Amino acid sequence: MLCDQCRERDAVLNLTQIVENAVTQLHLCEKCAAERGIETTVSMPKHPLGEFLQAVQQQALQLPGDAARCAYCGTSLRDFRASGRLGCAQCYGAFEQSLRDLLRRVHGSAKHVGRRYEVANPQLMERDAALSELRDRLQQAIASEEFETAATLRDQIRTLE
Amino acid sequence: MTLDLSLLPDGGVPWLTASGAHADIVLSSRIRFARNVSGYAFTVRARDGERLRILAQVRETLPRVPSLSRAVVLRLDEMTAIERALLHERHLVSKELAGLEGSNEARSGAAVLVSDDAGVMVNEEDHLRLQVFRSGFDIAGAFQAATRLDREMGAEIPYAFHPEFGFLTSCPTNTGTGMRASVLIHLPGLVLTQEIGKVLQGLQQMGLTYRGLYGEGSEVIGNFFQISNQTTMGRSEEELAEHLSRVVRRVIEQEEEARRVLLRDAGYIIEDKLWRAFGTLRHARSLPADEAMNLLSGVRLAVGLQLMAGLSVYTLNKLLIFSQSAHLSLEAGRALTESEANLARARYVREVFANEAGSAGQ
Numbered sequence: 001m002l003c004d005q006c007r008e009r010d011a012v013l014n015l016t017q018i019v020e021n022a023v024t025q026l027h028l029c030e031k032c033a034a035e036r037g038i039e040t041t042v043s044m045p046k047h048p049l050g051e052f053l054q055a056v057q058q059q060a061l062q063l064p065g066d067a068a069r070c071a072y073c074g075t076s077l078r079d080f081r082a083s084g085r086l087g088c089a090q091c092y093g094a095f096e097q098s099l100r101d102l103l104r105r106v107h108g109s110a111k112h113v114g115r116r117y118e119v120a121n122p123q124l125m126e127r128d129a130a131l132s133e134l135r136d137r138l139q140q141a142i143a144s145e146e147f148e149t150a151a152t153l154r155d156q157i158r159t160l161e
Numbered sequence: 162m163t164l165d166l167s168l169l170p171d172g173g174v175p176w177l178t179a180s181g182a183h184a185d186i187v188l189s190s191r192i193r194f195a196r197n198v199s200g201y202a203f204t205v206r207a208r209d210g211e212r213l214r215i216l217a218q219v220r221e222t223l224p225r226v227p228s229l230s231r232a233v234v235l236r237l238d239e240m241t242a243i244e245r246a247l248l249h250e251r252h253l254v255s256k257e258l259a260g261l262e263g264s265n266e267a268r269s270g271a272a273v274l275v276s277d278d279a280g281v282m283v284n285e286e287d288h289l290r291l292q293v294f295r296s297g298f299d300i301a302g303a304f305q306a307a308t309r310l311d312r313e314m315g316a317e318i319p320y321a322f323h324p325e326f327g328f329l330t331s332c333p334t335n336t337g338t339g340m341r342a343s344v345l346i347h348l349p350g351l352v353l354t355q356e357i358g359k360v361l362q363g364l365q366q367m368g369l370t371y372r373g374l375y376g377e378g379s380e381v382i383g384n385f386f387q388i389s390n391q392t393t394m395g396r397s398e399e400e401l402a403e404h405l406s407r408v409v410r411r412v413i414e415q416e417e418e419a420r421r422v423l424l425r426d427a428g429y430i431i432e433d434k435l436w437r438a439f440g441t442l443r444h445a446r447s448l449p450a451d452e453a454m455n456l457l458s459g460v461r462l463a464v465g466l467q468l469m470a471g472l473s474v475y476t477l478n479k480l481l482i483f484s485q486s487a488h489l490s491l492e493a494g495r496a497l498t499e500s501e502a503n504l505a506r507a508r509y510v511r512e513v514f515a516n517e518a519g520s521a522g523q
Contacts, residue, residue: 072202073202073206074206075206083205084332085203085205085331086203087202087203087331088201088202088206089197089321092323092329099326099333103333103336103337103394106334106392106394107337107393107394107395108368108394108395109394109396110325110326110395111394111395112323112326112328112338112395113395113396113397114337114340114396114398114401115338115398117315117320117322117328118322119199119319119320120315120316120317129198129200129201130200132200132211132214133200133201136208136210136214139210
């Protein structure tokens with residue numbers, strides 16, 4: 001049976017609603033059910049990471065695709081769900097709320113209380129990191145003959161240097 | 162690149178000497194910190210060039226990191242599969258870094274720095290895995306040395322750190338302190354008295370976890386367990402290390418108690434079983450890896466119970482690591498098939514026993 005809402009996917013859920021004494025039956029697919037905020041009865045894995053990933057999956061379904069992607073490294077929640085690994089430090093910002101929930105579940109706390117760390121010479125180190133990133137991109141741009149991009153990158157490198 | 166093991170101080174495994182406390186029960190204590198270099202995508206997302214740059218950056222800082230002053234740099238991405246497997250057998254690199262999973266290739270920039278009891282895996286799941294091993298039960302000593310290494314390295318290389326989440330790691334199970342404290346422990350007494358189930362269950366209730374001899378995903382053989390902290394967040398590094406230390410001390414006591422019970426209630430049965438293990442190791446012509454591990458476990462127990470003299474724990478530690486397949490293959494100069502390795506293993510064990518255990522017996 002097709003989903004009553006999207007008429008594209010198979011319905012997996014039978015929703016009985018009573019509104020002002022009128023009983024309505026809705027057959028929904030997983031995605032449309034999730035959009036309505038209804039938990040589907042997909043078997044829940046026991047592993048804490050698995051549960052989290054499932055939660056992420058449901059959340060991802062509600063979000064437009066782009067919102068669930070790290071702008072820096074391009075890792076999506078879907079990638080994270082598949083591999084269990086984040087792509088970069090910025091992913092922690094991009095998926096902050098979901099991660100806070102996961103960390104709480106895995107560690108019993110989402111707050112680091114151990115050693116604080118400060119980069120010894122932050123400006124210099126950040127500059128070095130940015131420079132090497134730019135140089136790397138410049139090499140790639142030259143290799144793929146994107147000369148306009150290469151020129152822009154070269155200017156950026158000069159400014160930083 | 163050929164792996165020249167003579168370059169490695171103590172073969173990279175000084176903890177085999179069994180010089181630490183409770184060394185007949187606890188083989189080694191280890192602290193590792195997972196760290197990522199700020200400004201780069203994590204290893205799996207990083208491009209080849211970025212990983213190579215991270216390695217170059219780490220090598221460049223070595224003269225200013227006293228803990229690694231004698232470090233030897235080993236490039237896994239330039240080694241044969243046998244050489245990589247050998248480093249894994251010595252616990253110097255993870256299975257992942259050695260490229261022994263799936264593709265059977267090490268990723269570009271995969272390397273390990275080895276200096277006395279300290280080491281750094283570069284381009285593992287996280288950019289840096291700093292680790293310190295100590296012989297026997299010495300979490301405190303390993304913690305002190307690892308913390309020093311971490312501070313020295315962190316002053317030279319900017320780590321990815323978040324005020325709320327702490328040290329950022331590729332897998333959220335390491336986030337926070339990024340610290341894993343562990344011991345490699347031999348618990349035949351608890352296994353034979355069938356108390357082990359209760360003990361392991363207790364560990365889990367106390368926020369600890371256990372694995373086999375080779376960590377994550379490895380099975381328990383020869384009664385060797387790796388016990389470590391399960392969580393890395395919400396407690397300080399010191400608390401995590403002290404907690405593990407406290408619980409392990411209790412496990413050691415339980416193991417010692419189990420051994421006393423065994424001797425008291427089943428003395429001759431145990432004695433017979435352990436001497437049979439010794440006899441097989443001493444004379445077998447073909448030894449599969451698992452069997453060798455189990456027999457070595459028996460002899461180790463016999464030495465711990467002082468039923469056998471003339472054999473040192475150091476020798477048993479060496480046998481445990483050096484009788485594994487990659488070691489035998491490297492010695493033979495080619496990849497051995499399983500049955501060839503079984504023959505070579507039996508020969509190696511016989512030789513060691515003949516040389517060092519001539520007096521064991523009677």
